[in-house]
Amino acid sequence: MTKIIGLTGGIGSGKSTVVNYIASKGIPVYIADDEAKKIMEDATVKQRIQKLFSQSVLNDNGTLNRKKIAELVFGFPDKLKELNAIVHPEVQNHFKEWLFKHKEYSFIIKEVAILFETGGNKQCDKVILITAPEELRIQRAMKRDNLTKKDVLVRINTQLPDSKKKELSDFVVENVDLNDTFLKIDEILKILAKS
Structure with missing residues (x-):
């Protein structure tokens, strides 16, 4: 049976970049948003x-x-x-x-921004959390979505804090340096392929 691997992270954490990288490896990715x-x-x-x-x-x-x-x-x-x-x-x-x-694949990635908030993590076999320091997340979201700092903070505050998400996740990737992030993702994908 195909395993469902949830991938989540707050606004500006860099989920999209990670998802695109995983998809480039030929792994099916469902982007819920x-x-x-x-x-x-x-x-x-x-x-x-x-x-x-x-x-x-x-x-x-x-x-x-x-x-x-x-x-x-x-x-x-x-x-x-x-x-x-x-x-x-x-x-x-x-x-x-x-x-x-996509049932012929051993696992797929389901990317959901509010995975824990909606209880979607209960339908996943494993969960990968993408995090980044809040200030970096704010800068990324302001630049990408043309939002004010206040707009970004309102969105951050509607999501579960990273500290809680970390407790509920199987893998946590701190996304500050992209090369490091991709290396960590490669390690996780190897573990998932074996399980």
């Missing part, structure tokens, strides 16, 4: 999301205005929970279909 974005544009799902908010969250072209949704849910745990209750089950179903298509 990317799939969620596609699923959210489904007409029925979009309609359910719009119903959550008193104001329009659609752009002129009918696509979801992600920036506006982020403003309406980050810092408002109940709204975020309601949004997740719509999107997460849809992503779960999509993942099951995807996993079936």
Whole structure:
């Protein structure tokens, strides 16, 4: 049976860089956030999301205005929970279909930003946590997403602290120097291939 290896880390930890590296090795990677974005544009799902908010969250072209949704849910745990209750089950179903298509692999990587927060770690055989010092994470996220420091801190504070995530993870990779990070990932992949 194909093992599910969860990969997670807070905003700005460098998950995407690590995931791209793993994918370059020919290992199937499921990026939950990317799939969620596609699923959210489904007409029925979009309609359910719009119903959550008193104001329009659609752009002129009918696509979801992600920036506006982020403003309406980050810092408002109940709204975020309601949004997740719509999107997460849809992503779960999509993942099951995807996993079936990759059943010939001994393991796959499932990258989820809020793996522990959603209880998704319970469906994983092992979990890899990507971490980095908070100041570095803030700098990376500000540069990548064109966010203010305040915006980044709001997002960091909606996620479980790294100290808690470390306790729940099987592998922890401190992502400061990329070469070191890739060497650690190579070691982990070797261990996973043997298990």
